[in-house]
Amino acid sequence: MKFSPPRPPRHVDHAVVYRREDEFCSWPFTSGFWENAEGTLIANFTSRTVSYNSGDAIRHDVLGQNSSNPKTVTVRSRDRGKTWDGADPQINMMAGPGGGGGRNAMAQMPAAFTEPVDYLDRNVLVSSGSAGGFATSGARGTASLSRDGGRTWGPTVLLPLDGLPSTTGVQSALVRPDGRCLLFLFSVEKDNSNRRPLVYASTHDGREFHFLSYIVPKADPWGQADGDYTDPSVAFIGHRWFYPRGYMLPNGRILCTVRCQRDPTGVMWSEVYYSDDGGETWGFLSRINDFGAPCNLVLMPDGRIVCVYGYRLMPSGIRATVSEDSGKSWGPEIIVRDDGGSWDVGYPNSWYAGDGQIGTLYYFNSKNDKVKANGGVRHVARSIFSID
Secondary structure (H helix, E strand, O other), X not given: OOOOOOEOOOOEEEEEXXXXXXXXXXXXXXXXXXXXXXXXXXXXXXXXXXOOOOOHHHOOOOOOOOOEEEEEEEEEEOOOOOOOOOOOOEEOOOOOOOOOOOHHHHHHOOOOXXXXXXXXXXXXXXXXXXXXXXXXXXXXXXXXXXXXXXXXXXXXXXXXXXOOOOOXXXXXXXXXXXXXXXXXXXXXXXXXOOOEEEEEEEEOOOOEEEEEEEOOOOOOOOOOXXXXXXXXXXXXXXXXXXXXXXXXXXXXXXXXXXEEEEEOOOEEEEEEEEEOOOOOOOEEEEEOOOOOOOEEEEEOOOOOEEEEEEEOXXXXXXXXXXXXXXXXXXXXXXXXXXXXXXXXXXXXXXXXXXOOEEEEEEEEOEOOXXXXXXXXXXXXXXXXXXXX
């Protein structure tokens, strides 16, 4: 069954969530996505002002020096993702006490929340990010909380290193039935090599977080994604495992997806690991796809698991696959859309939209865009598609 040809879904609907002609919008997956007790979906992504005169000027490794006004944009949906308030979004939602990312700001961050935290409260939302860099040896994981369903956010807490070289948070958290919150992070060695996914767990009535376990081995004996870590463009080389995201199944098993890459412009794939002891130990479960990452999972009411991911080889776009055995194997590929203008697409966050449909929000550029800068204007879009 897995080797049936890729196919489009029977029903699919696309819409633009946020687009500005002079902005480069990107990376929802690592920016934050939540659902509060009222069912409101809250999605973050990054944006910065750019010129689309040249595709070379907006390559990811030079984007920072060729852009201005970096910001976090927050959009909300109250109808299961059909419509979003992209015309009037919130800017820098988490700005505030301890919310910065520089070294000076890190020195001011507390090591713990001041009050106990009930992570089982659906209006307690957790942001797991990083300061001092991202996916580099200088990064430190952070956490912040909203206790009112995302309306306001408290100070940012700096996580302890617990003897690790560094930690990077990628907005991945889950809450076990016992109320312990798990943060899924990854470490990077001092030479910016060997990214390794790991788990931190809440302690002290939820106020603090500490190292719990590594998710993957220290090294891959197959070397499937080894890279030249002396390359100054360290993000554009091979990395075996990173971007972990955890999911709790109804039977108590935890799944964790990871991104693997030889080349982030296309040659990358997704794998899933499992834990049957609350995140203390982990094993390999399956490789999800031939190509496509990062991915995220949606647990459907009927027990199936849908995996959605960006697909950066041509024709680029958004794809999905379904598991009917809790992630052990995956079915034929679903082509949600394949009209991307370049490899610069993806990073989805997804949800169950009701009536057997999946919603997904991602960044995109279209091959039909009048702008031609190694793809069109980078914007945020959403798709709602059927799982037949």
